[in-house]
Amino acid sequence: EAGVxxxxxxxxxxxxxxxxxxxxxxxxxxxxxxxxxxxxQGPKLLIxxxxxxxxxxxxxxxxxxxxxxxxxxxxxxKIQPAKLEDSAVYLCASSLEGYSSGGxxxxxxxxxxxxxxx
Amino acid sequence: xxEVEQNxxxxxxxxxxxxxxxxxxxxxxxxxxxxxxxYSGKSPELIMFIYSNGDKEDGRFTAQLNKASQYxxxxxxxxxxxxxxxxxxxxxxxxxxxxxxGTKLIIKP
Numbered sequence: 001e002a003g004v005x006x007x008x009x010x011x012x013x014x015x016x017x018x019x020x021x022x023x024x025x026x027x028x029x030x031x032x033x034x035x036x037x038x039x040x041q042g043p044k045l046l047i048x049x050x051x052x053x054x055x056x057x058x059x060x061x062x063x064x065x066x067x068x069x070x071x072x073x074x075x076x077x078k079i080q081p082a083k084l085e086d087s088a089v090y091l092c093a094s095s096l097e098g099y100s101s102g103g104x105x106x107x108x109x110x111x112x113x114x115x116x117x118x
Numbered sequence: 119x120x121e122v123e124q125n126x127x128x129x130x131x132x133x134x135x136x137x138x139x140x141x142x143x144x145x146x147x148x149x150x151x152x153x154x155x156x157y158s159g160k161s162p163e164l165i166m167f168i169y170s171n172g173d174k175e176d177g178r179f180t181a182q183l184n185k186a187s188q189y190x191x192x193x194x195x196x197x198x199x200x201x202x203x204x205x206x207x208x209x210x211x212x213x214x215x216x217x218x219x220g221t222k223l224i225i226k227p
Binding site: 045048104 | 210
């Protein structure tokens with residue numbers, strides 16, 4: 001079974017530029033998560049999709065971050081414009097049922113995208 | 119905001135000894151508890167989960183849960199250098215997982 005795919009793996013940009021990350025979850029997984037992980041910290045949930053609907057985006061900085069999951073499969077996370085403090089690893093994860101299970105199931109992570117904003 | 123607390127470490131343990139990692143959580147309604155391992159530069163991977171009070175064993179790993187004390191731990195027996203990593207505790211709360219900052223474990227040969 002293929003795992004969660006993410007691209008690109010690394011990205012270096014100047015502040016105020018824009019960047020986009022792509023994620024393809026495990027086939028059949030209804031729930032997709034985008035996390036931000038700053039060095040030395042645990043993952044911070046940015047947005048959670050159940051199929052193609054948003055379940056939770058309370059910690060997404062909506063003035064600069066946006067995300068979509070068209071057709072309930074793959075997803076794109078965009079940052080525009082980027083700030084220095086956005087330097088982090090952006091992790092995508094998926095789970096089989098997610099919200100329907102009360103969030104009480106295993107999440108499977110992709111390899112992550114390491115972003116450096118200069 | 120519900121919280122999950124872990125000692126950041128590093129926790130240094132001799133090879134072959136038992137490593138004990140601890141986690142406390144604030145949401146009394148939490149029912150699912152996960153331990154993930156994260157190697158440097160890699161993404162988190164599940165080690166084990168526990169739902170019921172008591173112990174759950176899987177090979178060299180044992181998870182222990184005490185809901186009354188809001189405490190979950192991970193024991194690693196016969197620690198190996200390959201166990202050196204950051205261990206993340208995650209707890210369900212309000213339809214999502216809340217993550218601790220992780221404990222860095224170093225196994226000394």
